[in-house]
Amino acid sequence: MRIFVQLVLVLSLTLLATASFAESEAMKVLERMGVAAKQLSYEGVFAYQTGKNLQSIRIIHRADEQGEVERLVSLNGSAREVIRTNDLVTCIFPEGKRVHVNRRPLGRGFPSDLLRRLDSATPYYEVVMGQDGRVADRQAAELIIKPIDSYRYGFRLWVDKKSDLLLKSELLAENGNVLETFAFSMIELNKTIPDSLLQPQISGKEMTWNRTEPETGINMATKQNVSKWQIAWLPEGFSLVAQQNRLKANNGASVEQRVYSDGLSSVSIFIEKIRARHSHLHGGSTMGAVNAFGTILSAHFVTVVGEVPAKTVEKVGASISYKGDSEQ
Amino acid sequence: MTANHTELLSALVDGELQGQELDKALQLLNNNELTREQLQRYQFASDVLHGNTRDNQRIDLSASVAQALDEEPVYSDKTKEKVNKASVIVLPKQFWQQAAGLAMAASIGALAVVGVVSQPQNQLVPIRTVANEVPVETTTVATTGNRWTVGEAEVADRLNTYLVDHNEYAGASDVFSYARVVSYEAGQ
Numbered sequence: 001m002r003i004f005v006q007l008v009l010v011l012s013l014t015l016l017a018t019a020s021f022a023e024s025e026a027m028k029v030l031e032r033m034g035v036a037a038k039q040l041s042y043e044g045v046f047a048y049q050t051g052k053n054l055q056s057i058r059i060i061h062r063a064d065e066q067g068e069v070e071r072l073v074s075l076n077g078s079a080r081e082v083i084r085t086n087d088l089v090t091c092i093f094p095e096g097k098r099v100h101v102n103r104r105p106l107g108r109g110f111p112s113d114l115l116r117r118l119d120s121a122t123p124y125y126e127v128v129m130g131q132d133g134r135v136a137d138r139q140a141a142e143l144i145i146k147p148i149d150s151y152r153y154g155f156r157l158w159v160d161k162k163s164d165l166l167l168k169s170e171l172l173a174e175n176g177n178v179l180e181t182f183a184f185s186m187i188e189l190n191k192t193i194p195d196s197l198l199q200p201q202i203s204g205k206e207m208t209w210n211r212t213e214p215e216t217g218i219n220m221a222t223k224q225n226v227s228k229w230q231i232a233w234l235p236e237g238f239s240l241v242a243q244q245n246r247l248k249a250n251n252g253a254s255v256e257q258r259v260y261s262d263g264l265s266s267v268s269i270f271i272e273k274i275r276a277r278h279s280h281l282h283g284g285s286t287m288g289a290v291n292a293f294g295t296i297l298s299a300h301f302v303t304v305v306g307e308v309p310a311k312t313v314e315k316v317g318a319s320i321s322y323k324g325d326s327e328q
Numbered sequence: 329m330t331a332n333h334t335e336l337l338s339a340l341v342d343g344e345l346q347g348q349e350l351d352k353a354l355q356l357l358n359n360n361e362l363t364r365e366q367l368q369r370y371q372f373a374s375d376v377l378h379g380n381t382r383d384n385q386r387i388d389l390s391a392s393v394a395q396a397l398d399e400e401p402v403y404s405d406k407t408k409e410k411v412n413k414a415s416v417i418v419l420p421k422q423f424w425q426q427a428a429g430l431a432m433a434a435s436i437g438a439l440a441v442v443g444v445v446s447q448p449q450n451q452l453v454p455i456r457t458v459a460n461e462v463p464v465e466t467t468t469v470a471t472t473g474n475r476w477t478v479g480e481a482e483v484a485d486r487l488n489t490y491l492v493d494h495n496e497y498a499g500a501s502d503v504f505s506y507a508r509v510v511s512y513e514a515g516q
Contacts, residue, residue: 037503048507053474055511074510082506091492091509102492166503182504242497257490259497268494272486279480285487287476288508290494292487305487305494 026127026143029159036164039063043197044136044187045075050180050288062193071198081200094202102246121263124148124237133158135167136184145264150174151235151312152265153289163189171289171307179289229271229302233319235312237262260316267306267316274299284310293317298324337367474511488512 041062048055056075062068067086074080078095091100130142140158147154158168168183242259256271280301281294293313294303302320304313333356340353356363476484488509495505 046504046507048504048511050474053511055474055507057507057510072506072510080510080512082510084506089492089496089506093512100489100492169504182507246493257493259494261497266494266497268490268497270490270493279483281478281483281487285477285483287487287491287512288474290491290508292476292490294483294487301486303487303490305490 026129027122029129029141029143029164030127030157032164033157033159033166036160037166038068040163040165040189041191041193042165042187042189043191043193044184046182046184046187048180048182053288056185060193060197062198069198071200073201079201081202083198083200090200092200092202120237120239120261124152124262125154125264130156132161135160136187138162138167138187140167147265149236150309151315152262152308153179155264158183165189174309228323229269230321230323231258231260231269231316231319232321233315234260235262235308235316238267241266265306265308267304267308267313269316269320270301270303270305272301272303274301284314286310295320298322333363334366337363340367474508 041064043058043060045056045058048057054076058073058075059070061070068084069086070082070084072082078093080094081090081092083090083092089102091102093099124147126144126146126148128144128146130144133140133142135158139161141161143155143157143159145155145157154172156170156172157166159165160167165187167187169181170178171180173179238260239262240258241261242257244257246255246257247253253272253275258269258271260267260269274296280296281292281303282296283293285292285294290305290307291310291313292303292305293310293316294301295317296302297320300322302317304317304320306313336349336353336356340350357367476487478484478487492509495509
């Protein structure tokens with residue numbers, strides 16, 4: 001009997017160690033993926049599918065001593081573009097003759113701070129290696145990321161075995177349905193990217209330019225006025241990771257953005273003082289896998305946006321209240 | 329009008345009033361014609377300062393006119409589709425447009441838009457309805473896709489702006505996250 005107990009104990013420890021090693025290995029792949037996204041230069045075409053909609057998008061990413069520049073161009077329909085540099089995000093919408101220019105938040109990395117956040121994500125997701133596969137004619141390792149509850153989505157990621165670049169990503173609902181798929185169909189790595197490939201196809205002439213700027217120091221001094229908000233509920237593990245105030249140049253409205261994240265999933269809460277706008281979202285709205293919930297509180301548009309389930313943005317939105325002068 | 333009333337109106341335009349102060353401002357507006365006129369001037373000045381007057385923007389109004397005509401029941405039956413859109417809070421446009429309308433008057437196109445959507449222009453609505461008693465067009469969510477399930481372009485535009493900002497903090501698939509922005513079907 002004693003031998004049997006010892007045998008069970010040894011087997012249990014072995015299984016635990018194996019599972020731990022697998023998760024550790026998966027986390028290492030995830031970390032290398034974050035580094036590759038920042039350090040590689042590449043050009044490719046990927047498909048973005050959500051519901052019945054399929055888009056082909058060309059992506060050009062250059063990383064060098066100057067930093068990073070990235071350009072995405074829609075290959076179907078109108079040639080919409082997004083150009084990201086170290087400090088600016090420029091969105092070009094030819095059909096509406098509009099250009100949106102947003103200054104990137106101060107101190108942010110590019111393209112994201114995934115690496116910094118990974119550690120905090122581990123208690124809320126199970127990250128394991130899946131089966132090897134082939135994406136865009138390259139061998140890829142599969143990562144399966146399962147959330148601990150239904151307030152966040154799961155992921156399946158395919159990472160290039162040679163370069164560690166993310167080649168394919170699926171966002172998964174609680175029932176396992178695929179909500180969004182991003183997948184390279186063609187990619188060239190480590191190629192020299194000339195400046196011309198990073199220039200927009202459309203000149204700025206005849207376009208309406210909308211700029212969003214961080215508030216000045218003086219305006220930030222009044223930040224107290226828009227910070228008197230309380231968020232009573234967030235999914236377990238979500239904490240405040242960023243906060244910024246912006247001025248929308250087209251109507252002068254001050255917009256406060258608070259970002260809460262568990263490390264892998266995130267929601268942004270936008271609080272915008274009502275100026276001359278007339279309508280706002282009341283309740284939920286969806287675009288692909290991104291959900292939004294809007295309401296009006298104390299003459300402010302309050303909106304929760306995130307790539308999380310609808311019930312999450314709704315519950316977060318319903319828990320927001322204005323504390324007024326009582327909170328200090 | 330006292331200096332205190334002037335200050336109260338200024339705060340009202342900036343949306344900074346709460347509770348008793350808001351009630352006081354509303355009472356003042358209801359009882360005093362001069363106060364209402366003063367509020368319009370303040371709102372107009374605020375709109376000009378913040379670039380909200382329509383004639384300051386280089387906008388091709390033909391698209392807006394066409395869209396408004398398209399949504400008018402007299403001209404098409406597309407309004408039936410509204411029951412499939414997400415809910416939108418419609419704030420009292422006439423309050424904000426009272427002042428902005430002065431600037432809009434210079435544009436024939438703008439007047440055409442106002443005419444088509446039949447917004448009453450001669451009524452001042454207490455701002456309290458902005459926060460508490462807004463008329464709500466209750467509808468349900470339609471199919472999902474590459475655009476927000478909302479009925480109004482203005483609301484979709486705001487959500488898109490938020491989406492761009494939120495993308496900075498996207499999840500594990502962040503390499504691809506801006507695909508949502510370039511894939512947006514704005515024209516539909």
